[in-house]
Amino acid sequence: MLPQLPLLDTFGRLHNNLRISVTDRCNIRCFYCMPAEDVQFMEKSELLSFEEIERIVRVAVPLGIDKLRLTGGEPLVRRELPRLVEKLAAIPGIKDVGLTTNGILLAEHAQDLYDAGLRRINVSLDALTPEKFKKFTRRDGFERVIEGIQAAQRAGFQPVKINAVSVRGLTEEEIVPFGHFARETGVDVRFIEYMPLDADNLWERDKVLFAQEIIDILSASIMPLVQVPHGHPSTPKTSPDPDDNAGPAENMVFQDGVGRIGFIASVSQPFCLSCNRIRLTADGKLRNCLFSLDETDLRGLVRGQGTNADIAAAIRASVLAKSEGHEINTARFIQPSRPMHSIGG
Numbered sequence: 099m100l101p102q103l104p105l106l107d108t109f110g111r112l113h114n115n116l117r118i119s120v121t122d123r124c125n126i127r128c129f130y131c132m133p134a135e136d137v138q139f140m141e142k143s144e145l146l147s148f149e150e151i152e153r154i155v156r157v158a159v160p161l162g163i164d165k166l167r168l169t170g171g172e173p174l175v176r177r178e179l180p181r182l183v184e185k186l187a188a189i190p191g192i193k194d195v196g197l198t199t200n201g202i203l204l205a206e207h208a209q210d211l212y213d214a215g216l217r218r219i220n221v222s223l224d225a226l227t228p229e230k231f232k233k234f235t236r237r238d239g240f241e242r243v244i245e246g247i248q249a250a251q252r253a254g255f256q257p258v259k260i261n262a263v264s265v266r267g268l269t270e271e272e273i274v275p276f277g278h279f280a281r282e283t284g285v286d287v288r289f290i291e292y293m294p295l296d297a298d299n300l301w302e303r304d305k306v307l308f309a310q311e312i313i314d315i316l317s318a319s320i321m322p323l324v325q326v327p328h329g330h331p332s333t334p335k336t337s338p339d340p341d342d343n344a345g346p347a348e349n350m351v352f353q354d355g356v357g358r359i360g361f362i363a364s365v366s367q368p369f370c371l372s373c374n375r376i377r378l379t380a381d382g383k384l385r386n387c388l389f390s391l392d393e394t395d396l397r398g399l400v401r402g403q404g405t406n407a408d409i410a411a412a413i414r415a416s417v418l419a420k421s422e423g424h425e426i427n428t429a430r431f432i433q434p435s436r437p438m439h440s441i442g443g
């Protein structure tokens with residue numbers, strides 16, 4: 099297919115980044131994402147097959163999508179995930195396939211994923227003790243996640259990144275241990291401010307531990323953190339992706355150059371105006387924002403009479419309808435009915 103006009107929205111934002119959820123199921127129950135009990139999962143028949151995902155990506159590439167991330171739910175509970183990675187990494191025009199995982203099953207799969215062409219991996223880990231881990235996830239499994247991180251490093255992923263959701267009242271005592279962990283292991287640690295996407299609707303702004311507070315604690319307790327400037331020579335050493343700093347993370351490093359810490363300050367410093375992402379849910383709905391209240395049904399097109407041109411037009415229309423930004427910090431905010439595990443974080 100010939101290249102077409104890029105995916106530009108009405109605010110001038112160019113979209114090259116597609117996040118693909120492969121399941122809404124998960125083997126743990128993080129309180130900021132899933133309900134504790136009685137989760138209504140999608141039927142298997144509702145999920146896009148690997149072939150359907152591949153078709154949508156092949157349509158999206160000529161529109162300018164060149165970066166993919168697989169997510170969920172927990173993507174590693176979907177069987178044969180390396181087969182999907184291989185299919186997607188082989189599509190001409192795709193520069194990069196990443197994965198976000200809770201790490202529980204990573205030790206078993208890290209090498210297969212690497213061999214299939216995956217190069218970027220983010221492991222979600224909110225705490226550095228088994229007890230605190232369970233407070234976030236309502237399940238055991240801390241040791242397995244640590245083993246998963248080590249297996250990913252051995253398999254060749256460089257860097258492995260940790261995502262830690264920052265929640266007031268829980269995260270404070272993890273901050274300094276995470277700082278030391280980043281310095282000792284070479285893993286990049288990124289704190290993500292807790293967002294209103296929990297299934298139980300318990301989010302409040304007061305429960306978010308803000309990025310600046312974490313920066314202050316790390317700087318006072320270990321040593322000052324300094325910004326990694328865009329294009330800084332230290333960036334390629336740890337990040338093979340030249341676009342890495344174009345994402346929502348503010349990347350910092352301790353003053354002596356050892357230990358990289360990132361911040362995704364979605365609540366205190368929204369980055370909507372530089373957002374380049376769209377999202378495909380496991381049941382084939384395209385969302386132009388995490389907080390969007392509308393979706394575009396691509397599965398209906400893929401399984402019905404939709405041509406590739408129809409799918410491309412639907413993707414373009416979704417991007418054109420994208421709002422300027424989320425309204426978390428206003429009284430107008432309405433939480434989407436899908437919680438995070440069903441959207442794909």
Ligand code: SAM
Binds near residue numbers: 169
């Ligand atoms: N299960 C995988 C995992 O946990 O990495 C992938 C899906 S998860 C929904 C993707 C990311 O979203 C994780 O890093 C998770 O911590 C983050 N996340 C989930 N709910 C969140 C929330 N309410 N606020 C901020 N981040 C959240």
Ligand code: SF4
Binds near residue numbers: 124131170
């Ligand atoms: Fe599962 Fe990831 Fe949601 Fe935690 S954040 S419940 S690991 S999908």
